[in-house]
Every structure is written in C-alpha cells, then in structure tokens.
Amino acid sequence: MRSLRAVALLALTLPPVPTATGISTSSGDVLGHPASARPAVTEFLGIPFARPPIGNLRFAPPVEFENSGGVINATTFSVSCPYAALTGTIAYPNKTVNFDRIVGTFLGEGGVIGEDCLTLNVWAKEDSTSSASTNDQGKPVMVFFYGGRFAIGGTNNTFYNGQYLADSEDVVVVTVNYRTNIFGFPGSPSTAQNLGLLDQRLALEWVRSNIATFSGDPTRITIFGQSAGSVSVDYHAFAFPDDPIASGLISHSGTAFSFLPNSAELTATYWTDAASFVGCANATSAGEDEDEEILECMRGKNFTDVLAAGAQVVAVGNPALLASPPFQPTVDNITVFADYAALSAAGKFAQLPYLLGSLHNESSFYRIRGFLADLNLTVAQWDLFTVEAFTCPTAQAAAFRAAAGLPTWRYRYFADWNNLRLFPGSGAYHGSDLEMVFGTGEAVSGVPNSAAEEKVSLLMRAAWAAFAKNAREGLDGIGWPRYDVQKETLVRIAFDDEEEVSFVNPSVYDAPCAALGGSVAGSQGAF
Numbered sequence: 001m002r003s004l005r006a007v008a009l010l011a012l013t014l015p016p017v018p019t020a021t022g023i024s025t026s027s028g029d030v031l032g033h034p035a036s037a038r039p040a041v042t043e044f045l046g047i048p049f050a051r052p053p054i055g056n057l058r059f060a061p062p063v064e065f066e067n068s069g070g071v072i073n074a075t076t077f078s079v080s081c082p083y084a085a086l087t088g089t090i091a092y093p094n095k096t097v098n099f100d101r102i103v104g105t106f107l108g109e110g111g112v113i114g115e116d117c118l119t120l121n122v123w124a125k126e127d128s129t130s131s132a133s134t135n136d137q138g139k140p141v142m143v144f145f146y147g148g149r150f151a152i153g154g155t156n157n158t159f160y161n162g163q164y165l166a167d168s169e170d171v172v173v174v175t176v177n178y179r180t181n182i183f184g185f186p187g188s189p190s191t192a193q194n195l196g197l198l199d200q201r202l203a204l205e206w207v208r209s210n211i212a213t214f215s216g217d218p219t220r221i222t223i224f225g226q227s228a229g230s231v232s233v234d235y236h237a238f239a240f241p242d243d244p245i246a247s248g249l250i251s252h253s254g255t256a257f258s259f260l261p262n263s264a265e266l267t268a269t270y271w272t273d274a275a276s277f278v279g280c281a282n283a284t285s286a287g288e289d290e291d292e293e294i295l296e297c298m299r300g301k302n303f304t305d306v307l308a309a310g311a312q313v314v315a316v317g318n319p320a321l322l323a324s325p326p327f328q329p330t331v332d333n334i335t336v337f338a339d340y341a342a343l344s345a346a347g348k349f350a351q352l353p354y355l356l357g358s359l360h361n362e363s364s365f366y367r368i369r370g371f372l373a374d375l376n377l378t379v380a381q382w383d384l385f386t387v388e389a390f391t392c393p394t395a396q397a398a399a400f401r402a403a404a405g406l407p408t409w410r411y412r413y414f415a416d417w418n419n420l421r422l423f424p425g426s427g428a429y430h431g432s433d434l435e436m437v438f439g440t441g442e443a444v445s446g447v448p449n450s451a452a453e454e455k456v457s458l459l460m461r462a463a464w465a466a467f468a469k470n471a472r473e474g475l476d477g478i479g480w481p482r483y484d485v486q487k488e489t490l491v492r493i494a495f496d497d498e499e500e501v502s503f504v505n506p507s508v509y510d511a512p513c514a515a516l517g518g519s520v521a522g523s524q525g526a527f
Contacts, residue, residue, distance in 0.1 A: 025210045026064075029071045032122075035163035037443070041125045043163060044214070046078035049206040050118035050199065053179065058299045059186045061195060062118055062202045078119040080154025081179045082307045085111030092371055094423050098445045102422060103368065105158050105444055106431055113154075115183075115303050120203050121155055123162035123173040124214045138217035140468035143174040143207055143246075145200055147227025147254070147431070151181045151325045159431070160226075164439030168458065169465035172216035176203040182274055182310030183303075185327040187267030190291045193332040197239070200232055204245045222248045222468040226434055230254035230356075231329075234397060237350040238343055239335045244350035248471025250464065251356040252433060256340040257393035261329040270313050270326040274298075277309035344400035353471040354401045355464075357411035357491075358390040361427030368422075384512070390430075392513040395506060398483050407472050408483040411501075412509060415456060415494035419447035428494070436460045455499040485510075 023030045025047070032044035050062035057063060085108030089100045124139070144160055146153040155175040162173030176199075178184060184196025192198065208218045223246045225233045230251040237249060238256065262270075272294065275281035280297035281290070298306060315326040329336045337343055363382040370377060377385075394410065401408040413433045420432055420441060435441040436457045441449045449457065466474035476482070481489040481503055490506045 023213050025213055026067060026206065027072060027210075028067045028069065030074045031071060033075045035123060035167075038163040038167040041123050041163045041166045044074040044122040044124075045076055046119045047072060047074050047122065048078075048116075048119050049176075049203050052116035053118060053183070053195075054115045056299060058115065058183070058303075059188055059191050059195070059295060061192045061198045064202065064206075065118075077121065077156035078177065079112050079114035079117050080156060081117040081177055082113045082115065082183050082303050083148070083152040083154070083180055084307065084311060085113075085152065090368060090372065092368055092423060096421050096423060098419060098447065099422050101446060102420065102444060107148075107152065111154075112156075117154075117177050117179070118199055118203075119155075120174055120176045120206065121162065122211075122214050123166035124216070125166050125170050137219060138212055138215050139170060139172050139220075140465065141172045141174065141207065141211050141216040141218070141221045142464070142468050143176065143204060143221060143223050145176060145178070145223070145225035145229030145232045147225065147229045148180060149325055150185060150196060150228045150328045153180055153228075158440055158443050159434045160438050161440055161443065162438065164443075165437065165461055165465075168439060169461050171465050171468055172211060172214055174203075174207055174211070176200060178203070181325065182271075182306060182327045185267070185329060186298075187262070187264070187269075187271035187327065187330060188291055188295050188298075189264070189268050189271075190295045193264065193267070193330045194335040197232060197235060197329065197335045200236070201240070204236075208245050219247060220468065220471075221246050222250060222471060224250035224252065224464070225254075226252040226431060227254050231256060231258050235329070235336060237352060238337055238340065238348065241348060241350045244352060246350070246352060248353045248355070248467055249350075250467065251354070251394075251397070252437075253358050253362060253390055253394075253430060255356065255393045255397035257396045258389060259324060259328075261331050261336050261338075262326075264330055264332065266316075267327070267330040270315070273313045273326075274306070274309040277312050278305050341396075344397070347404045349401075349404075351404070351406060353407040353467070354398070355409045355411070355467050355475065356394055356398055357413060357433075357493075358386075358394045359428040359430060359433060360386075360412060360414045361416075362386040362390045362430045364422065364426040364429035365431060387512045388516060391509055392516055395485075395510045395513055399485055402483045402485070407475075409467075409475050409480055409491065410483045410489070410506070411491040411493050413493045415453070415497055417441065417450060417453045417497075419445040419449065419453070433460070433493075437464050452497060452499050456494045456497075459499070459501070460493065 027048050030044050032042045035041040035043045048065045155177050166173045178199035179196045211218050223233050231254040233249050233251050234256040272281050275294045278301050281294045313326045315324050331338045363386040398410040413428050416427045435444050437460050483489050488503045488505050490504050492502045
C-alpha cells in the first residue's frame with residue numbers, strides 16, 4: 001500500500017482525470033490530497049460507496065458501488081443528496097454579526113444537490129506518533145452522521161470537516177452522505193422503508209471493509225452523530241444488535257426516544273399526496289397494485305420536481321412549534337421500531353459502550369424557527385421544549401444502557417462563546433457542541449476562538465478520541481465517571497464557561513422528566 005502522503009502528492013501532479021494508481025478500495029483506486037488547513041492530514045472526498053440512486057434505484061435500497069477499475073480523484077466533495085437549503089438571511093432581532101454565517105452554514109452550506117450523492121469522506125493523518133494510534137491494527141475510526149431532522153443535510157459542511165479532529169487526535173474521521181426527505185424516507189408500500197438509514201448502514205459496511213487501507217482499525221469504529229444523525233446512531237443499535245459494526249456509540253442531542261416515527265400507513269398517504277402533485281397519482285390513497293405504477297412514474301420525474309412535490313405535503317397532527325416532516329423514519333420493525341422503551345427494558349440493543357448528551361439551551365436554535373413561524377413563546381415554554389425534546393430522551397436512553405450494565409457516560413454542554421453566539425442569551429444552543437468536537441469553531445465563525453474556548457475544544461476532542469480508542473475504558477482513564485442516575489455522574493462541560501468538567505447528580509436537570517413520564521417522545525422532534 002502506498003502511504004497516504006505519497007498518494008496525495010501523486011494526486012497533485014495528475015491531470016483532472018488521473019490515470020495512476022492510488023489507495024486501493026472496493027470502490028476503486030482513490031487519490032486524495034493534503035487538507036487545506038491541516039496539510040499533515042490527507043483528505044479523500046466524495047468516495048462512492050453505493051451506485052447512484054437514479055432510475056430504478058431511486059426510492060430503492062442502496063446497492064454497493066461497482067468498481068470499474070478506474071481511479072477516483074477524491075479531491076472535492078460530491079454533491080449533497082437532494083434537499084432544500086436555506087436561502088437568503090433571516091431578520092432575527094438582535095442577532096450577532098456572526099449569526100448569518102453560522103446559521104447559513106449549519107442549515108445549508110454545500111447546497112449543490114444531485115442524486116449521485118451516496119459518497120463518504122475520509123481524513124487521516126500521516127506518520128503520527130499520537131497515543132491514539134498505538135495499535136498495530138491501525139488508528140481509531142470515527143464515522144459521523146449529520147442532522148437535519150431527516151429532511152436536509154450533506155457532508156460538505158464546515159461544522160463537521162474532519163481535518164482538525166484527525167490532526168489533533170490522530171483518529172481517522174469519516175463523514176457520510178445519506179438520503180433525506182422523500183428520497184430517503186419515501187413511504188411507498190412497494191419498496192423498503194427508511195432508505196436513508198440503509199444508506200448509513202451500507203456506508204458502515206464499506207468502512208469496515210476498506211478503512212484499514214487508510215490506516216484505520218476496523219475493530220475500533222465509533223459511530224457518532226448529531227440531532228437526526230444522533231437518533232440514527234441509536235436506531236442502529238436496535239436494528240443491528242448482533243452486527244453493529246461499531247465498537248462504541250456517541251449521540252449528540254437525540255436518541256430513539258426523541259420523537260415518534262411514522263406508521264407505514266401514514267407515510268404511504270404522504271407518498272401518494274406527493275405523487276399527486278407531479279401527476280403520478282390521484283390525491284387519494286392508492287392500493288398496493290396502483291402503487292407500483294406510482295413508483296414507476298415517480299422514478300421518471302425530474303428529481304427537482306419530486307423534491308418540490310415532497311415539500312408541498314403537510315404532515316398532520318403536529319404541534320405548531322416543531323412540526324414533524326412528513327417524510328421521516330417509518331416503523332417497519334426492521335430498521336425502526338414502534339416501542340423503544342420495551343426493547344430497551346429487554347436489553348434488545350447492541351451491547352456497546354455509549355457516550356451521549358445534550359445541550360443546556362437546545363431550544364435557542366429553534367427560536368429562529370419560532371420567529372419565522374411568528375410564534376411567541378415564553379422563556380418557560382422554550383425551556384420546557386429543551387426538557388421534552390432533548391433532556392428527557394437522553395436521560396431515558398442513558399438510564400437503560402446503564403441498567404443493562406453497559407459502560408455509559410452522559411454529558412451536558414453549557415458554553416456560550418463570543419464567536420459562536422447567535423443572539424444575546426443564546427447560550428449552548430442546538431449544534432453548538434459540534435465545533436468543539438470537530439475543532440471548527442474559528443472556521444465556522446470566521447473569528448478566532450478565545451483561549452478558554454480552545455481549551456474546551458481540545459478537552460472535548462481528547463475525550464471523544466479517548467472513547468474511540470477504547471470505548472469500554474477510555475473515559476475511565478480521563479476521570480469521567482460512568483453514568484449512575486443516583487450519583488454525581490452527569491458530566492458538565494464548560495459550565496459557566498469553565499475550562500474543566502464538573503460532575504453533578506442528573507436529577508439537577510432531569511427532575512421535570514418524572515412529570516412527563518420519563519420522556520415525551522413524539523411531542524417534538526430533534527432537528
């Protein structure tokens with residue numbers, strides 16, 4: 001195998017369509033290049049793990065990419081899977097000078113979309129002597145799933161660019177494109193449900209088969225995600241309990257308890273509604289035989305028309321604040337289940353260590369959506385939203401894992417940094433921990449981190465890497481207590497913007513959950 005650096009340098013000397021041999025993968029020989037801000041890291045962008053989901057593969061489970069013997073010039077991100085990106089700016093009152101840049105990046109950067117999107121990106125550091133890599137089999141691997149409420153998202157996003165984490169902690173970082181909205185969760189009775197989750201699974205299989213070529217250890221793969229990606233991580237543990245591929249799981253702001261998935265019947269109704277907008281169905285529920293014709297018709301439409309049709313469908317029975325999208329995970333009892341509490345009580349999840357957490361002011365980000373919807377809620381109502389949508393579902397998932405005897409750690413993030421603030425009092429809002437773990441705070445905001453902020457970012461990167469290195473004991477080694485609902489084991493990160501962690505009893509923040517029945521899955525959804 002050629003070294004990553006040799007391949008990267010070779011890529012720089014090749015014409016746009018390279019003909020030389022690179023790192024060998026099941027998708028073909030791959031050529032990367034030095035990362036822009038961290039040249040000690042080689043990045044490989046836009047590697048296909050599945051065939052383009054077009055034609056008869058649109059609205060179908062992903063199919064493994066066929067290696068034609070060619071060379072993949074993996075020096076640019078691929079298009080993102082179809083979604084409607086944020087356009088323009090938001091006239092939010094008292095917004096900071098960094099507001100537009102941060103929100104625009106989080107909700108829509110990399111807005112070039114297309115269906116040939118089932119790709120992944122790899123960042124790996126060359127010739128490191130970091131303790132994280134002291135394993136003959138290779139370096140720890142961290143595979144990330146983005147959020148977006150299963151409606152938007154793509155890997156071409158500064159928030160989770162992997163070069164900084166790969167550089168500082170000498171882990172191999174992978175980010176995965178997967179289908180969202182009607183393309184990832186169409187609801188047609190004639191095809192499989194939850195295609196976006198199946199995309200994630202096929203990407204993980206690709207990583208297991210190929211990551212050793214990038215100096216990664218296929219026996220030390222940590223899956224982590226944020227928001228809908230965080231929910232996906234937890235879903236994976238229930239869908240593949242006997243072959244999770246991962247050695248550990250990390251969830252940022254979301255678990256399987258965060259919202260109720262659709263029933264198959266409801267999603268099928270939404271599917272027919274969308275089909276009616278492009279002339280593929282009547283605006284009434286179709287029978288099973290008719291759906292085959294609808295599916296064929298929908299596969300023949302331009303993807304932008306299908307995306308627009310899906311956006312016209314309005315989900316029923318949702319609260320005004322955070323209406324669930326119509327095209328979201330659907331119960332099929334294969335990848336998504338109806339009763340995660342019962343499954344959890346029976347221990348029917350992958351027996352893996354789990355690091356999970358939420359943010360103290362999750363709702364601050366959603367105030368932007370509330371502003372756009374002309375909702376006027378009190379501070380108490382917004383605080384309740386944070387409790388219902390994030391605090392309680394996280395507490396519930398952590399308690400079940402700890403009760404099963406699994407190594408479990410739970411955190412709560414508090415920081416309110418000047419360069420990442422959205423408006424006065426926005427605090428630790430939904431998604432604001434990502435820049436800390438990926439080390440992208442300055443890249444996202446355009447403003448240098450403060451000294452304290454940089455220390456917290458390094459602390460979080462080191463903790464996440466310690467977990468990836470040894471999911472069962474790595475956090476023991478840095479003094480983080482394993483989760484116990486009766487003890488001071490909730491890890492507070494950047495409480496009062498302090499540079500060190502502290503530990504408190506979970507009841508300090510979980511007390512309202514008892515009145516809500518432990519969690520209120522389905523009352524609100526994680527973005």
